[in-house]
Amino acid sequence: MTARADILARLRASGRGDVDLPGVDGEWRRYDDPRRQFADAVQAAGGSCVFCRREELGGRVDDLHSEVGARRVVSAVPEVDGRSVRDLGGERECADVELLLVPGDVAVAENGAIWVSDGCLPQRAALFLAQHLGLVVASASLVDTMHDAYAALAIGDRPYGVFVAGPSKTADIEQCLVIGAHGPRSARVFVVD
Amino acid sequence: MAHTELAEEFVADEDRARWHDQALWFVRAKRDAAAREVPEWEELRCRAAAIKRHAAAHLADYLEQFESEASARGAQVHWARDAAEHNRIVHGILAQRGAKLVAKSKSMLTEECGLNPYLAARGIRVVDTDLGERIVQLRAEPPSHIVLPAIHLRREEVGELFHRELGTPAGLADPERLTAAARSNLRSVFLEADAGITGVNFAVAETGGIVVCTNEGNADLGTSIPKLHIACMGIEKIVPRAADLAVFTRLLARSATGQAITSYTAHMHGPRPGAELHIVLVDNGRSQLLATRRDREVLSCIRCGACLNTCPVYRRSGGYSYESVVPGPVGSVLGAASEPEAKASLPYACTMCGSCNDVCPVRIDLRGQLFRLRQDLVESGLMPRHKRVAARLASWLMRSPRRFGIAGKVARWVLRRYPNSSALLAADWTAARELPRVPERSFRELYEQRERERRR
8 A cells, every 4th residue: 555545544534523614704904004004014024114106116226225235236126127037047146136126916914024926036046045135016915914915816826925024034042033044134115106 | 751850950950941931931922912913813713723623634635635736736745654754755855866965944844753864874964954953953952942943052052052163253142143154154055955855834735835934034045946845744734725824824923933924934836947846745643643533633733832932841841851852732742642651751741721722823722632641641550650649549538528637637737847848758849949838727627717706
């Protein structure tokens, strides 16, 4: 008997039981001011949040550019100039990326997370190798909770999708929070109207 | 060895034991604050419990659905009956592709299976990339906590270790600089690794995807550069629908560290273009736990660590006193349910305070399970002799009010005259504290006196 058949047979032998699968709808939290909640949550996650109009985006990205002192911007956002991620080449070349700009599909007010998928990012390694990260998301994609986020997404459509909340971090040494573990050392979210 | 014996060394260093206790209580307090931010917290816990219990009851169906969806997306699914089979499969995949260096992210399952030593013995270098796990790996120790692997160590100890192993300046103990040193050291591992191994937080039957949550980004880095990703998961990690992830991602990080969500919640459906994704489904005793309706519940565990952080015994005895991959309340249940003889002392590493029940995001009745496991131990004769005799004596005394009254009188008389005599019978209890002063009269005597006065 194969391991597969063996395990399945053992599981079936214990019977199904009668626990119903609960529904997915619920009276989940609604925020009076989701933008403010989102900005607070991004900050709590160690990142920063900027609201701007579409035409201001370039200027705001320039600000970030000089703040983090990056020599070059790599961009996966069409409106933002910079070297395109499509020209990055192999994964290992992403190790030199200083500031990466990526578009997000959904922003979640309750926890400051943003959904980024590999649809816009052929080298997903760049998202983690970049020293600094900028995430660009339309204000219309802001939802209240994770329930709304999953309802808006089809997670199985792409090989890779990730909720990003702030920069990478760790508290593994004496519970001291350190920003910049293996991934980006900073993260700024641009919510664009 | 029994939990009490293993804990002796830890509790002997009072300062460290107090520091450990407070470090974990700090995490527990953060969890409380995060849970209070969510008005529907209790509803989420109920949903999570029901989803997990339903999935466990229909696990064979969901595993088949998961396998077929994952395969359709290009992942290769493997099945392992036990730890040995799991290790053979993982080694086989690595060996076939000539992999020599593996970047591994946190996985309690591979700890359970002893994968690292198995691969090391076969010439494959496995580097744990989670900072806490890297620290304990360099010290050749197992993790002492499932979420905070190096919670038992102080920054100076990490500093000394990094000085020795990574060449940081002697005396450097600043967490920020130590983390930076580990970051630059591990970058080269990520860039050069032949394969990435990760655990799995959730696997979705509906879509055939796996979800991995980290704060450091190490699981994502370790799987986005090498051409090979092996994900190892216990069969209980299955949730039926993508929408169920909302419930669990809202609960997991808040329960674990008090964050609203981990920095990265990665969803992987099939391999990246040009790479391979292998998913190893591991039973290793889980189907047996499922077969007993009573033990089934513990398989709902999502490994958040909240029950460890809140447990007064864990906080004061440390992870190593459990001699178990998963320590703390849930580890005691898992251990004693799967190996009753070897882990006979674990159901007693509990004060029955029930705090673990209150914080568990999937509402496992840990206290009740531990209580029932104690009953099992008594029935199967695994309770230590002195406890058996004491319990029998207590039962004989308490069955008769007269005997109980006499025993109380004798005890009060003896303890008044010889206050230190309790040490003869209960040395462990009075080693670090005094018994309270013995009252003149028992509650019953006081009550009778009050009743007499009232009648007058």
